[in-house]
Amino acid sequence: MQGVDAVVVGAGFGGLYMLYRLRELGLTVRVIEAGSGVGGTWYWNRYPGARCDTETMQYSYSFSPELQQEWRWTEKFAGQPEILAYANHVADRFDLRRDITFNTSVVSATYDEEHDRWSVVTDADETIDSRFVFMATGCLSTARMPDFPGMSSFNGRTYHTGHWPHEGVDFAGRRVAVIGTGSSAIQSIPMIAQQAKHVAVFQRTPNYSIPARNVPMTDDYERQWKSDYPALRQQQKRTRTGILNGLNDVSAMAVSDDERQRQYEQRWLTGGTTFMASFNDLVTNKDSNHTAAEFVRQQIKATVRDPAVAELLTPRDYPIGTKRICADTAYFETFNRDNVTLVDIRKAPIDRIVADGIVAAETTHAVDDIVFATGFDAMTGALLKVDIRGRGGVSLRDKWNAGPRAYLGIATAGFPNLFMITGPGSPSVLSNMIVSIEQHVEWLTDCIRHMQNCQMHVIEPTLAAEDAWVEHVNKAAHRTLYPSAASWYMGANIPGKPRVFMPYIGGVGRYREECDEIAAKGYEGFTLAPAGGAPVAAPRAL
């Protein structure tokens, strides 16, 4: 059995950076990665049209001034191949690969209370003995396949957007079904429609989407960012979303109808999800939200030629932004093509899959290929896939039976020295993921340095601090409109999953201050203990 200081699970952006920082602390590290390469979400999600909907000058690491100056993005919103190339560059530039074991999954992690060590078992039957475990498993990494009756009887090809073949897929001359209309579907449908003979889109819930209006990177724009990167990165960290989006810091209700319309039109023409920054209360005030939703509905009506199809594509029963807002390239326009049809499976749900197609409301839609753009078991899926057992042999699955419980979204009581990068209860998916990843990794690095300095071996949150944080996260969510949508943020896309709003909506700026304050108070809410010793830091609730 090999012994190390730290096991990091996952070699996406979180895992790579965690490895870099742990090495700096002088720790021995093993990174275990299921894929054959680095990049996490950008390794798996290779569907046509996959691209980041946060500007890549902002969706990139800030920790290395050299890296952020030397890397050159070719587009405002980089596509998946370019982001994956960037992840590979980072792995090479910082010589990270030598500590990563690829094509290997962690199946269990068990805490040994006698020795204060974790025993991490992989599917290669290796057991690694480690003091720390860092779960850098990603928030959207466990692809969710629905279980329609008859799935195995289908004679054609099937794909999931979150698990796309590396060699790509040729849809030329094929009749393709796409099930789902979330971000992945909205990005891939226009691309598939350009190739396939016919595309049938199976929609359960229409989505709000804003044109991305992606453009090639210009030297001028790049220079503007790079000449001021340190200051701009600092500003990013203090925002709500970790994105400099030109937030218009007034209520939509505080301006005239004309001014409101002007603001929406300008944002619509600029493109991208920063549409939601048109006003400061779009996710907290129903009336304000209604004005933004109505504006998007009008755009759909103006874009889609067939009024019945336009109406079906128009979201009406949840506030804009409370399911993840999408950014697209010609999504609504694609429904004007002769080779694209929309199937409403809300009224007439899919009954079953048969050898040659999909049956909904007794109609058989004959298809050659099915693309499942059906999303992920978000935030908790990848964590609970691993059989994690803490003190007393208690499993994380049992502990989180009624929903995730974690202090700061970083650690959970009863599971000492186990950390989550962007776990449930932190801003994570409500933010620029790289900003949130860097904040967690740096906070944890400081925490472990603190433990080294005061010769502490074990750290663990108290139940009282955890309970207080979970309540704080819930209260923050219920001050917004988010819980009113049946979204994956709420676990609503997985039958039987507890309905809990999982990310922390306080904003990355405020969250950072809260985390820093806890560290400044000697890691308030955590207990620390020396090797083989009793806890020494008095547990104090928030």
Ligand code: N01
């Ligand atoms: O998944 P989703 P996604 N029968 O869960 C439908 C990020 N992302 O992969 O809404 C029929 O959003 C489901 O219908 P409904 C981003 O955070 C980012 O598209 O549950 N339909 C929905 O339409 C995003 O939010 C980028 O009624 C079923 C769709 O499938 C997140 O990943 C790009 C069904 C799933 O949508 C997930 O996006 C792509 C069933 N049984 C993704 N089950 C960027 O640009 C599910 N559906 C950065």
